[in-house]
Amino acid sequence: MGSHRMRTLRPWLLLAPTLALMAVLLAWPLGRVVWLSLQNYGLRELNRGTTNFVGFDNYVSVLTQPYLWTIVLPNTIGFAVVTVVGTVALGTLVALFLATLPVAWRYLASSAVMVAWAVPAITGTYVWVFLFDAADGLVTHALGGLGVIETGSVNWFLERWSFFGIAALNVVHHGFPFVAVTVLAGLLTVPTELYEAAVIDGAGAWRRFWSVTVPVLKPIFAVVTILSTIWDFKVFAQIFLMPGGSGTNREVFNLGVWSYIQSFAQGRYGLGAAIAVLLTLLLLGITVVYLRTLFVEEDL
Amino acid sequence: MRKSMAGMAAGILVVSLASCGDAGGSGGSGGSTDGGGKKLTVWIMEGTNPDASAYFETVTSTFKAKTGADLDVQMVPWSGAKDKFTTAIAGGTTPDVAEVGATWTPEFAEAGAIADLGDKVSAAGLDSDLVGSLKEAGTYDGRLYGMPWYAGVRSMLYNKDVFAKAGITTPPKTWAELTTAVEKIKKTQPKVTPFPVPGSSEFTATPFVWGGGGELATQSGGRWKSGLADPKAVEGITFLTDLALEHGSSTPAAATWTEKDALTAYAKGDVGMVVAGSWTPATLAQDAPEVAKKTGAFVMPGKSGMAPSAVGGSHLSVFETAKDKDLAWQFVQLMTTGDLAKKWGEESNYFSGQKSALDAQLASASDAQKVFATQMTQGGRTVPVTPQWGKVQGKKVIPTMMQSVLSSKADAKTATDQAAKDMDAAFAGN
Amino acid sequence: MSTTPAPVIAPVAPEESRDGAAPLRADRTSLRPWQVATLVALLGFALFPAYWMVSTALDPRASTRGGSLLPSGLTPRHFSFVLGDGGFGAFLLNSALVAVVTVLISSAVALLAAVAVARFRFPLRRQILVMILVAQMVPLEALVIPLFLQARTLHMLNSLLGLAVVYLAFSLPFAVWQLRGFVAAVPVEVEEAAYVDGCGWGQMFLRVLLPLVAPGLVATSVFSFITAWNEFIFALTFLQDDDKYTVAVGLQKFFGEHTADWGPIMAASTLITVPVVVFFLLVQRNLVSGLAAGAVKG
Incomplete structure (x- = not known):
C-alpha cells in the first residue's frame, strides 16, 4: 500500500475524532459566543431567535469602563498570579516531601492529598466560608482566643484583600494535589546518578534542586503552570459562592463572575459574551507568551 | 421524589x-x-x-x-x-x-x-x-x-427568653420601641446579638424603606424611577443601619449574611430577633426545636405602626x-x-x-x-412589578447598598444615592 | 534529551527500581521527627475540609453547628435521608455512567490524537496543539447557551450519553496534552523493534504502544473522571427528567430558595467525594509510582 501517503494521512486519521468533537462542541459554540458578543441580546431575543447587531458596542462598553481596569482586571490577574504561584510552589514542596518518605507512608500521604482534590469545589467553598465565618467560625474563635482580635469583630468577606485571601486558600487547597502528584511522578523518574554526581560536586540540597530537579522537570512545570493558569483565570464557583461574591460586593468580581452576572442575572447576554471573549483572548495571549518562553521551538 | x-x-x-x-x-x-x-x-x-x-x-x-x-x-x-x-x-x-x-x-x-x-x-x-x-x-x-x-411574607421572629430577661413585655410596634428593645437586650445580655441586620438580604431592608413612607421605585408615564434616594427612604435605611452601627444591634459578620445566615444564627439561640419569612417557623421547629419553642412573632415595626413587608x-x-x-x-x-x-x-x-x-x-x-397572615393581608406589598426589577435584583442593588453602609464604606446618603443611580440604570435597560 | 511537556521525562534505565530514583530516599520504614511533623501538618491541611464535611454530615444538629471543632453527636440520619428520600442512589448511578463513558471514550480518542502529535511531524501540527490548548480557555459559563442550542440540534438533550459527549469535549484537550508526553516517552526503538518483528502499524499500536502508555491513560483518566463527575450547570440545563440528574445537580436539591439544609448537603457531598477517592485509590499505583516508570518498562 502507498506507505508514503499512509504516512501523511495517518496523523490526520488519528486526530480526526478529536478534531471533529472539538469542532462541533467547542469551536462552533465558541463561534456563537463571538456572534452573540456583537449583539444587544436579551431574553426577548433569545426567545424569538431574532438578531440585534450592534457592532463592537459591547466591547467598547466593556473596555471603556473604569470598573474593568480598576477592579475586574486586577482582581482576575492578581488572583491568578497568586494562586498559580501558590499552587505550583505548594504542590512542588509537597512532592519533594513525599519523595523523601518510605513507600508505604508515601502511598498513604499522597492518598490523603488526593482527598483534597476529590472534595467537590462547591462543598470545599462552603467549608472555607464556615471556617472564616465572622461570628462563629473557627478562625475568629482561634484568633480571639489568642487575643489577636476580638472574637466576632472582623468580617473578612467585606474587604477585597481578605476576601481574595480566603478564595486563594480555597483554590490552592483544591489545586495543589494535581501539581504534587504530577511533580512527584516526575521526581521519581529523575535518574539517581544525576543526584549522586551533584553530591560529589558538593552541591547542597538547594543547589541540587535548582541544578538537577528543575531542569529535568522543566517540561512538567511548564504543563502544570499553563494548566493552572488557565484554570485559575477562569475561577468561578469559588468566588461566586462566597459571601458577597454573587454580586453584592462589586469589589470582588473577576472576569468570569462578571460575565456570568451580566448574562444570567441581568439578561445582557451580548455584553456577557463580550466579556467572555475578552477573557479568552487574555488567556490566549498569556499562553502564547508561556509557550514561547517555556518551550524551545522543537519541543512543542 | x-x-x-x-x-x-x-x-x-x-x-x-x-x-x-x-x-x-x-x-x-x-x-x-x-x-x-x-x-x-x-x-x-x-x-x-x-x-x-x-x-x-x-x-x-x-x-x-x-x-x-x-x-x-x-x-x-x-x-x-x-x-x-x-x-x-x-x-x-x-x-x-x-x-x-x-x-x-x-x-x-x-x-x-x-x-x-x-x-x-x-x-x-x-x-x-x-x-x-x-x-x-x-x-x-x-x-x-x-x-x-x-x-x-417577612415579619419578625423573636426569642421570648431573651425578651423576658431584658424586661421587654410587649414586642416593639414602632421604630422607637425597636431601638429601646435593642438597647435593653444589649444592656442585660451582652453576649446576645439583639437584632442582626443581614447585608445580603434585600427583604430585610425593604420594610424599613416602606416603614417610613418611602418607596423603592415609582412609576409615572410608563417610566419607573428609583425612590431610594428620597428623604423618607433614606431615613428608613439610616434608621436600620444606625441600629446596627450605632446601637450595636448587629454583629460585623451580619454585613455579608443572607436571610438564611440570619436565621441560622437565630436558631443557635443567642439572637434576640430577626426578620424572617412566614415559612421559617416550620424549618426552625425541625432544626432547633428548643429555640422554636420559645419563639414568637410580631409584625414589622414601622416609623409609626406596622410597616409594609414584601410578599x-x-x-x-x-x-x-x-x-x-x-x-x-x-x-x-x-x-x-x-x-x-x-x-x-x-x-x-x-x-x-x-x-x-x-x-x-x-x-x-x-x-x-396568624401574625404573618396579618402582615400579608394588611401589610403586604410587592416589589415594583416591571420586567426590569429582575435586573435590579440581578444587580443586587439593595444588598450592595446595605453592605456598603454596614461595612462603613459609605454613609447611608451616599449609598442610597448610588443605589438609586444603579436602579435607574437598570430601568433604562443598562 | 527528548524533553516533552508532560509528566514523563527522559527514559530511565528500565531495570532500575523507581524507589531508588528520588533524592534523599530513605530505605527505611520509620519516619524522622521532621517528617512526622511535616506529615501531620500536610494531612491536617489536606484533610480538614473533608473532615469538616464528614463530621457535619454525621452531626445530628448540623444546621446549628457553628464553629465547634467536634460534632455535637453522631447520627446516620442525614445519610439515610439523602439516600432514601433524597434519591441519591440513582444520582450516583447516573454520574457513574456519565463518568465512565467519558473516561473510556476520552482516553481512547485522546490517545489516538496524542500519538499523532507526539509521533508524527506534519504541517499545522503546532497550530493544532495550540488550538487544543485554547479550547480549554473559554469560560464554560459562557458556553451554556450556545452548547445547549448545539446539543438540541444534535438531539443530545435529556440524555446521559449526550451529556457524556459534552464532557468528552471538555476533557479531551487536557487528556491530549497529558498523553502526548507519555507517548513521546516511549522510546522509538521499541516501536521499531515491533516493525522488525513484522508488525504493521496497527499491530504495533495495539501490542506495543498501548500497553506501554496504559499507566499514562489511567493518570489522565482521573482528570476526565472528576470533570464528568462534578459538573453542575450543563447537567442541570441539559437533563430534563429529574430522574436523570447527576450528583452535582442532586446536591442542589438540599438548597431551597431561602434555606440550606446543611446535614443532608454535607452527607450528599460525602457521597459525592467517596467514589472519587475510591477511584484515586484504585489508580494510585499508576498515578504515583507507576505513572512514569510504566512507560519505559518492557
Missing part, C-alpha cells in the same frame, strides 16, 4: 401500552376525556414542600381522573434555575407549565415566553379570589401571566410552547384551587395564593402564622 418518578414513569408506560391495544378498559373514566393520551410536562421548584413526591402522586392521579391526560412533573433545584429557564427559552424546550418565582414572571412575560392567562382566570370566575399582592406581581402590561400559587412567592405559568393550553390551564386550576391548593399550603408552610384557600388555612393556623 426519585422513587415516585420511577413509579410514575412505569405508570405512563403501562397506560400507553394499554392504549396501543384496542379500546381496552383503562383511563378516561369520569370527567372530560379531552386530554386522553396527552402528556403535560411541569417544572416545580425543589425544596418548598418537604413531602413533594407524595403530593404530586396525588396530583397526578387526580389530574388523570379529571382529564385523562398524564402528568410529567420534574423537580428543578433553585440554584441554577434561572439558567435552566433561560436555556430552555432559547432552545424552545420549555415545559408546558412551570412554577415561576414571582419576580421572574414579568421578565418572562416581556420576553414573550409565557402565555396570558387573564381570560381563562375570568372565565373560571377566579378573578376576585386571588391574593392581591401576588396577582399584582403576576401582571404585566395589564394582563395576568402568573397564576398566584403560594405566597410568603414573595410563586406563580404557575403556562409557556407559549405548550401544545394544549387549555389542558395546561386545567392543571393550573387544579393546583391553585380547592383541596390541592389547601394541602400544598399546609405541607409547605406557605400561604395559599387564593383568598378562600387562605382563609381555610388560617382557621387552623398557629399564633406565629
